[in-house]
Amino acid sequence: MVRGRLSVVGWILLLSSPTAGLASVADLPRTQDGINIDGLLDDLAWQDAVQIDLDKETRPGENIAARVTTVAYLVEDGEYLYVAFDARDPDPTAIRAYLRDRDSAWNDDFVGIVLDSYGDERRAFEFFANPLGVQMDLTNDDINQNEDASWDAIWDSAGRINGSGYIVEMQIPLNQIRFPEVDGKQTWGIDLLRFYPREHRYRFSNNAQDRNVNCYLCQLEKLQGLAGVEPGRDIEIVPTLTASQSSTTEDPVLEPLRSGGSDVDAGVSIRWGVTQDTTVNLAINPDFSQVEADVAQLDVNNQFALFFPEKRPFFLEGADYFSTPMRAVFTRTVADPSVGLKATGKRGNHTYGFFAAEDEITNLIFPGAFGSDSESLAQRNTAVVGRYSLGFGQSSSVGALVTGRKGDGYHNYVGGLDARWKISDQHNVRMQLLRSSTEYPEDVASEFEQPLGSFDGSAAQFNYNYNSRDWFGFLRYSDRGADFRADSGFIPQVNVQQKVAGLGRTWHGEEDDWYTQIRLNGDWDIAHDDDGRMLEREVDVDLSVSGPMQSHFRISVSTRDRLFDDVLYHENDVSLFGEFQPRGGLKLGMRVSVGDQVDFDNSRLGDELRLRPFVIWNINRHLLARYQANFLTLDTKDGASIFDAAVHDVRLTWQFSVRSFLRLTTQFQDIKRNPDVYIDTVDARSRDVGRQLLYSYKLNPQTVFFVGYSDALVDDDQLDRLTTTDRTWFMKIGYAWTP
Incomplete structure (x- = not known):
């Protein structure tokens, strides 16, 4: 140049x-x-x-x-x-x-x-x-x-x-x-x-x-x-080579750690701008494993499956093309594909997207009104998603979505329509209607109490939003039938009809005010199942203030009635959140909540205290420390401890340059239960530790080199110490070639 x-x-x-x-x-x-x-x-x-x-x-x-x-x-x-x-x-x-x-x-x-x-x-x-x-x-x-x-x-x-x-x-x-x-x-x-x-x-x-x-x-x-400019050849070929060596045990009480040998895989991803309007991505024998560890979440006293965001580049590119009011597309359901094909594009007012994958594993979520189960089947399935949207007027659109997964004795097909109507600069409406057809393998259906044979279900959602400088409000209605399934998405609760209404006011600070913004808002919601039983009724009020040192503080007060195990429980709780930056490079925050909480394992009302601190500290130009935790205690109304749980996520990163870093991640979960107050037999203590050391070099997002080590350790009443259950060395090389 x-x-x-x-x-x-x-x-x-x-x-x-x-x-x-x-x-x-x-x-x-x-x-x-x-x-x-x-x-x-x-x-x-x-x-x-x-x-x-x-x-x-x-x-x-x-x-x-x-x-x-x-x-x-x-x-x-x-x-x-x-x-x-x-x-x-x-x-x-x-x-x-x-x-x-x-x-x-x-x-x-x-x-x-x-x-x-x-x-x-x-x-x-x-x-x-x-x-x-x-x-x-x-x-x-x-x-x-x-x-x-x-x-x-x-x-x-x-x-x-x-x-x-x-x-x-x-x-x-x-x-x-x-x-x-x-x-x-x-x-x-x-x-x-x-x-x-x-x-x-x-x-x-x-x-x-x-x-x-x-x-x-x-x-x-x-x-x-840019008169006369054409983008030219838009072809990107990324061959990848991955290698790993793992040692694992499924039962650390009975079996020692055993080496699984080395695994070397080659693959290729191709990105082709077929026209200026359409891009096609093809991945053959891809490495769809994610390099970065998920943020640790506390898995205790939860009714429904935890959500972990997608991090794999093939699925992330153009992900917004598949967005709809309901989360009917969630690509982490594709677990171990041997081949993937995706096309996205926009021409005039027409926006479209398609992807298909041959997956070696079939991950399933079995949703319900009061909780969800999950299962991973060692059988192949073919997954297909298609999306189309037609824009009209000012930021309005109508669209269609179809998804499908089919395997041995199994299928799930979903199809439907959606629309967004921008009524004015302040008012808009969004809606979606979906219909599903599902059949599980007979043994799976029996084990998880699902309908035998093929069954159909439907879901609907309607959202109205009002936003202006000083006021905002919304109305929500959703209806997910008991037999509705979206196995290509993430909808862990069905058999529920919910209505929500909310209203809020915003005050904007002037130059001489100590605050920059104050917001006061509240909402009311009520939910019933298909038989008309009330599942939940809640009123929530929030007050938030943004001010000096880039601070933000919020207090929330809520009261709810919740149905569980045929008993209607009344819960009250208060939560406080605050974050601020006392100086450049340092951000501190804490969320505290206290109040009533249903003990789902034992069907009773308890007293809950939850603390969620976090720290983001740029120690110097190269070294970054991140810490976040979740401390949770639940006691009976008589004061006896039910459980005391904590999860910690600590990450230290040394950034050598804008292209390379070395990161150490440690995640630790510790749950102490009181077996005397549990209906079923439980471990008095269980601990899980995950560690990862990762070196990353990125010439660009596709030309990359990763090498690292990870392990996992567990401890429970059958073990006398933290015991390693998995140990893995891994390496990945990818090179973006643009002919």
């Missing part, structure tokens, strides 16, 4: 020229000069760039003058979009910037660009970087008001802190962005952003934000340019 340096005259012209404020439409210029992405604004091409001031503070201030100066530079060369930010700071020593893995620097200073590349105010791509060049990228689904950080593009960035602030440069390949084929110039919505965390977390932009308008992308100004 050719690199040029500005002459003295060029620098004078660049620094003295007036910054161009963005009108309703700004022109994106093209340059013939090269740009070296190094965090320095010294390349000749930046003289060709349009300059845009980020002169508005939109949070916590409401469209007031930005308190620091930020200038963005934009230019393109037919292959890349180049973006730079000159972020001035009156005290550069106060800049918060740490070396981190991608998509994890949200508490730092950072800048970025949001691109509504179709100009339809529905979906956007977001690119951010902190002052050291750490990348964060997302998709923004404005219809569902959801930002998804799981999307990872391949782009370049660099940042440098200097004596007057910091500079960030970005080079974004146009083939990483979907945009329509048009004659002449493209017209994109654009938002240029700077986040400035000090006493408060300030947000600066080139766009004003009307808080009475319940959409984001509809308020962006436009950028025009």
